[in-house]
Amino acid sequence: MTKRKVTDVVEELATPIVEGEGLELVDVEYKKEGANWFLRIFIDKPEGVDIDDCGRVSEKVSDMLDEVDPIPTSYFLEVSSPGAERPLKKPADYERSIGKHVYITTYEPIDGQKAFEGVLNAYDGTTVTIQEAKSVREVPVEAIASARLAVVF
Known part of the structure; x- marks a missing residue:
């Protein structure tokens, strides 16, 4: 599966989970750094996200990804805020x-x-x-x- 397709599939799977938590899916990134692949999901809400928001989304997205298994290689899942320099995409x-x-x-x-x-x-x-x-x-x-x-x- 290509890098673009992985992000598309993950975005499609993660959006209902993130929105169900009252959050916004800002971006999905899938990239290789050194020998490892990282799947990063960036979430936000008007008052900002906290560690509990990230933890809930991480657990639910991880379960969904384990069930659907759209990524053939091993990777590290990270869920976080987009930070102060949030990307503008939509x-x-x-x-x-x-x-x-x-x-x-x-x-x-x-x-x-x-x-x-x-x-x-x-x-x-x-x-x-x-x-x-x-x-x-x-x-x-x-x-x-x-x-x-x-x-x-």
Whole structure:
């Protein structure tokens, strides 16, 4: 099973479990680090998640994965918060992040630049508008390689 397919299958299996706990499934990641494979499930809720939330979801997802067995190799399951620099992947992520500081990279340069950081001013489904230090930048959603909240020090 390819890396993409593993994440798709796990997302499909984990979503009802996570939502049943009153949480949001933020992301699923499956990657090899050194000799080991890691399956990471990131969960969140408005007031933030705690160790008990992670433990309940981990136990239930682990049981489901043992039952369905969609991953042929051994792996380590980790369930955690996405952290302060939460990724923005879904339309709701962008909508919820309007007014917050973000960091966005693009696949190809836009006006000679591939990284943009500033306040997310708007999202309309096809474009994000970022207020950078000295300018306002519009970035097409299809050009975005990655987007996340950014911590400002």
